[in-house]
């Protein structure tokens with residue numbers, strides 16, 4: 253048996269973040285993203301989109317998980333959790349890359365990455381304790397409050413330690429993944445005018461139906477859930493981005509008890525299996541000769557009117573597969589569609605000349621140097637009725 257967590261703890265929290273959490277996303281778009289981008293466009297200054305998106309999705313995931321007013325997050329973010337996060341990731345990666353005895357020795361001696369890791373975990377622990385105490389005083393509709401009411405299979409409420417791990421799991425799982433996916437998406441779209449035009453046409457067609465011909469009304473408010481739900485081509489472009497640039501480029505599983513893979517490989521209990529999600533997305537045998545091309549169309553039905561992922565759920569594993577598929581998948585698509593529409597409907601993006609877009613070796617597929625762009629206001633036109641479908 254192969255599992256993704258040694259103690260199987262994550263299995264108790266199959267609570268799906270529902271679309272009703274969309275308001276958090278729209279609030280941060282209105283109160284933060286548009287203000288920053290409008291100013292940059294007006295002043296002709298560049299913006300590091302990856303950095304901005306990391307902050308934005310952090311605010312969203314805080315709102316979703318703790319019900320905290322996201323305006324609190326930027327003040328806490330740079331000083332504590334963000335710095336902590338940049339320590340957690342390399343330290344975890346080292347544990348995966350180097351022989352077990354090495355990091356265990358460092359842990360015992362309290363040196364190097366293990367020392368930084370322990371300090372950072374304490375910061376996270378304090379933050380989670382504060383958040384939990386606050387929710388106990390004033391429960392709300394956030395995920396933490398929901399889990400506080402839930403009971404385990406024996407009918408007991410979850411203890412604080414488990415609640416904190418659940419909350420942390422959501423924050424870690426939901427923050428970087430969506431923002432790096434969005435960064436790669438914007439970069440791909442900047443380089444593929446044909447796809448950008450189709451995306452704008454699709455969003456415009458939907459908004460013309462829901463908000464009328466006055467294009468000013470299209471950019472006054474972020475998308476509603478129903479409007480976002482209708483964006484089939486955009487979903488295909490996001491899935492295509494995740495195929496080529498999966499936010500989690502490789503994943504690993506622990507072997508809980510002796511097992512054998514379908515190809516006959518024996519897996520002794522206690523070993524770790526690592527697999528490359530990045531490579532699965534770029535295999536000719538799965539995606540064909542054009543596997544390295546950015547082609548959202550491969551995700552559409554023959555008529556082009558439906559999103560159609562591969563029938564075999566293990567061919568596209570950017571969200572993992574099987575019973576442990578990402579719990580935030582639908583929310584992630586919703587959030588990404590809202591942010592893309594909020595940005596692309598208002599602006600045309602161009603890469604800052606000389607800026608190098610490179611991958612960073614990390615548990616998350618960051619852009620090493622960020623994504624520095626200039627923004628120019630976009631002139632929107634209402635499409636003729638016949639061009640409604642993308």
Ligand code: HEM
Pocket residue numbers: 256262263269316421422425426427429430433494498499500503504569570571572575576577578579580581583584
């Ligand atoms: C583009 C965005 C995202 C990608 C690519 C992604 C990818 C993944 C992957 C690969 C896993 C499996 C990890 C493993 O094997 O241990 C996972 C698990 C998970 N994700 Fe996501 N994720 C995304 C967004 C989100 C968001 C926004 C949330 C929360 C709102 C979230 C919550 C979770 C949770 C709770 C799990 C653990 C599920 C379990 O173990 O049963 N994810 N995600």
